[in-house]
Amino acid sequence: MKTKKTTYADLEQLASLFQTIGDANRMRILCRIFATKNACVSDIADGLDLSVAVTSYHLKALADEGLLEPKRDGKRVCYEPAKTTMFSDIKKLICKYK
Secondary structure, three states: OOOOOOOHHHHHHHHHHHHHHOOHHHHHHHHHHHHHOOEEHHHHHHHHOOOHHHHHHHHHHHHHOOOEEEEEEOOEEEEEEOOOOOHHHHHHHHHHHO
């Protein structure tokens, strides 16, 4: 069985991911989405006692990193976990300590 060799580009991508999720509010947001599987900006903001603007800012950063997928629902924007193999690993790592 051949194992894929980790490249510098892989490590750069992983470092970028950790930098993005390294904010406590972003971790709280991710755990909220893990629990609900799909949540809208205002619902997340209310549930975490954050402003809609701050929540939206963090959600965009997480979506730009490829961790979340935005879905428009009328005037509301909702987010769901992206289809990535790393998502369950992130969930185990950060939501354990919330």
